[in-house]
Amino acid sequence: MEQPAVKGQKVAFVKPHVREEWIGRIYTTLCILFLIVTIVAIVYFVASKGLSTFFKNGVNIGDLLTGLKWNPEGEPPLFGALPFIFGSFSTSLLAALIAAPLGCCAAIFMTQIMPGVGRKYLQPVIELLAGIPSVVYGFVGLSVIVPMLRAIFPGQGIGIMAGSLVLAVMILPTITTIATDALAALPSGLKEGSFALGATRWQTIYRIVIPTTLPALLTGVVLGMSRAFGEALAVQMVIGNAPHIPRSLFESTSTLTSAITLSMGNTITGSAHNNALWSLALILLTMTFIFVFIVRVLERRNHR
Template sequence: MAQSVGKQQPKPHLREEWVGRVYTFLCILFLLLTIFSMVYFVASKGLSTFIINKVNLAGFLTGLKWSPDSEPPLFGALPFLIGSFSTSILAAVIAAPLGFCAAVFMTQIMPKFGRKIMQPVIELLAGIPSVVYGFVGLSVIVPLFRDIFPGQGIGIAAGAVVLSIMILPTITTIATDALASLPAGLKEGSYALGATRWQTIYRIVLPTTMPALLTGIVLGIARAFGEALAVQMVIGNSPHIPRSLFESTSTLTSAITLSMGNTVMGSIQNNALWSLALLLMIMTFVFVFIVRMLERRSKL
């Protein structure tokens, strides 16, 4: 009897483990179904522009005019692509040095002060709504650019400055984690060879963590590439290729958000907007692929 009772004791644990496995499997299955459903829905809608409405793919990607109401309607997505890439890359160029310097300060120069004061302040930026960034950009940055530079102040430069502040927490957090996880033996070996702290930082610390730092930049660009509301408020939303940083333009996200509610489902204009969404999703996948490649490189 004692042996039979002892054999029956693990059964509740086995039942809990089975329940946990089934629950985990269902969650993963739901996640996969959600992702594939979204990809299928956006792809089917986006490809309808070229399959059903017979819009030329090359003309769509390289066209310079977006005029759905003209006869025949013109759908050129190149101004939106250039606007999205220019604002995102310029924002990363502005935010990356600031984020790296903040990370170096918090991990290599004054870790205690930086972790207690600077890191919470930088992380607070990630919780501010996008509309607040857009309103601040419209109230402060645009008038400042209008007084200093020619033009109305709206354009790529204003959008890039707003986006740089928005992606700064992403770049800084990833850079801080990468620098903090660096083995202490590398720095100690550099000090033992007579290197100064600054020589150790820019010759040992930064080159060693460069793949992780580049990952932060790519994630910041992906974050900026998909932002809609804040950029929409300061970029001008004019569907043409600007000749300077202080001319208005438009992005993929702003074009979708401004026009999607005014179109009829299934119309050629609605399908063209879904094609822009498909381009946006493809670029997101490209950014994820680049991040995976950088993570694999950092493990080598």
């Protein structure tokens, strides 16, 4: 039912669907503005804190990025974050190398080989892994993976390999889900045309399906690496948290997230040590932006 609205001396009628449309637009605009303000505030807060290390405390950015010694409370204080950067990149890359083939093969199985069984049973199990808390992964890694590595390889079992195996399981649902969606969205005409030309199922998969969906598959891998790069608790429990560059995959090391979570609560706000930890957080934020940029580039290639 139309409701009258007075405009000066004239009486107009505002249709209900027009009013609802304006309410929807205003609500959507407010939500978008809230998201923009939140993102800008987070970036500004982390950047202002992280850059204080260089402008307020006089730490050289080259020393922070390439230094090998981390002792902010020493005399003189040392702010070498290269071991943490190396630990984050090595565990994330190795986890992606382990999880990417497993995730892509699982997606191919669920969409190309046995779509009925795969979508009904396997996909819910893989998606269930995404809901498990990271502390549970850490306990499983500490109770199963670390003793297994200790029994097979030299060392205590904790180190880059243990952290990478835990992260590989954690990012597996992300890679598998994105790969499954990409493969399921592939036009059926491509596969039918390949079959019509006499290609087998496996020839169709590795010559048609995988090359066509490769940008989307790489997008899932990059998003998985982004998740692994920012993970803290599970890696912290199995990596050893030693601030040095290891000589093998079975030696202890540390990551950016581990260094921040272990030390942030024991520092004074505004101190050089606290500002240095914010600089590590700024490095994490910068790497997240780089991962997002790579994902956007891959998405554009996929749309082409």
